[in-house]
Amino acid sequence: xxxxxxxxxxxxxxxxxxxxxxxxxxxxxxxxxxxxxxxxxxxxxxxxxxxxxxxxxxxxxxxxxxxxxxxxxxxxxxxxxxxxxxxxxxxxxxxxxxxxxxxxxxxxxxxxxxxxxxxxxxxxxxxxxxxxxxxxxxxxxxxxxxxxxxxxxxxxxxxxxxxxxxxxx
Numbered sequence: 001x002x003x004x005x006x007x008x009x010x011x012x013x014x015x016x017x018x019x020x021x022x023x024x025x026x027x028x029x030x031x032x033x034x035x036x037x038x039x040x041x042x043x044x045x046x047x048x049x050x051x052x053x054x055x056x057x058x059x060x061x062x063x064x065x066x067x068x069x070x071x072x073x074x075x076x077x078x079x080x081x082x083x084x085x086x087x088x089x090x091x092x093x094x095x096x097x098x099x100x101x102x103x104x105x106x107x108x109x110x111x112x113x114x115x116x117x118x119x120x121x122x123x124x125x126x127x128x129x130x131x132x133x134x135x136x137x138x139x140x141x142x143x144x145x146x147x148x149x150x151x152x153x154x155x156x157x158x159x160x161x162x163x164x165x166x167x168x169x
Contacts (some may be wrong), residue, residue, distance in 0.1 A: 003047070007028075008028070010031040013057045016158045017110035018139045033065075033067040033068075033076055033080075033081035033083060034067050034068050034069075035067035035068075035074045035083045035085055036048070036085070037069060037071040037073050037074055037085075038074075038085055038086065038087040038088045038089075038165075039087070039135065040073070040086075040087030040088075042127075042162050042169065043132055043135075043169070044086075044087045044135070044136045044169065045073070045087060045166070046136075046152070047086070047087075047135055047136045047162060047163050047164075048087045048136060048160040049072045049074060050161075050163075051086050051136075051138065051158060051159065051162035051163055052072040052073070052075060052086070053074050053162070054157075054158040054162045055084070055155070055158045056154055056158060058077065058154070059077040059078070059082055059150075059151055059155060060077065060078065060082060060146055060147055060150040060151045061077075061078075061150075061152060062070065062077040062078025062082065063078070064076070064077050065077060065078065065079070065081065067081060067083055070150035070156055073085060073086050073087050074086070074089045078146075080143040081143065082140065082141065082142055082143065082146060082151055083136065083140070083141045084140050084141075084155070085138070085139045085140075085141075086137075086138045086139075086140070086163075087137070088130065088137045088138070088139045089137065090137055090168065091118060091120070091130050091137075091139050093118060093120060094118055094130070094132060099139075111123075111147065112152040112153060112156055113153055113157070113160075114160055115131060115134070115152070115155075115159045115160060116131065116133050116134075116155060117129040117130065117131060117132065117152060118130045118131075118132055119148075122141075122154040124143075124144060125144030125145075126141060126142055126143040126144045126146075127141075127142045128141050128142075129142065129148070129151075129152060131159060131163065132165070133165055133166070134159065134165060134166065134168060135162070135163055135164045135165070135166045135167075135169075136161060136163050136168050137168050138160060138163060140152070140155060
């Protein structure tokens with residue numbers, strides 16, 4: 001009788017366990033954002049780990065709340081989240097001569113505190129910034145309603161410290 005009882009619990013417990021795992025996997029208990037983790041080469045990944053250690057605890061007044069999945073290649077602050085991804089591929093807009101000449105309304109190149117950025121307006125009213133002339137490409141997504149200037153100022157010293165000037169591979 002004991003083995004029947006144990007078998008009965010296992011059969012009933014399995015669907016409940018599957019349901020709990022599915023629910024846990026589909027939602028985040030703390031409401032944190034998610035971000036695709038880049039897949040850079042070893043040299044770039046090492047630079048990105050250095051950046052992760054140098055990043056500030058606050059950006060634009062918001063506390064650090066890293067996105068899921070957890071990775072030293074991604075970081076986040078606030079809600080809605082400012083998301084940083086290190087080791088991304090070079091944006092195609094960086095090769096567009098209209099951007100360099102300031103003739104592209106959707107993308108603008110500029111610098112903040114010694115770090116050059118490509119700014120691209122997103123369809124949702126936010127902006128995506130990608131570092132230029134650095135050994136690794138760092139992308140920062142700033143949601144609508146956040147102060148982009150403040151975000152870039154807060155991140156500039158960490159980028160300068162961890163990602164040397166140069167051309168990324």
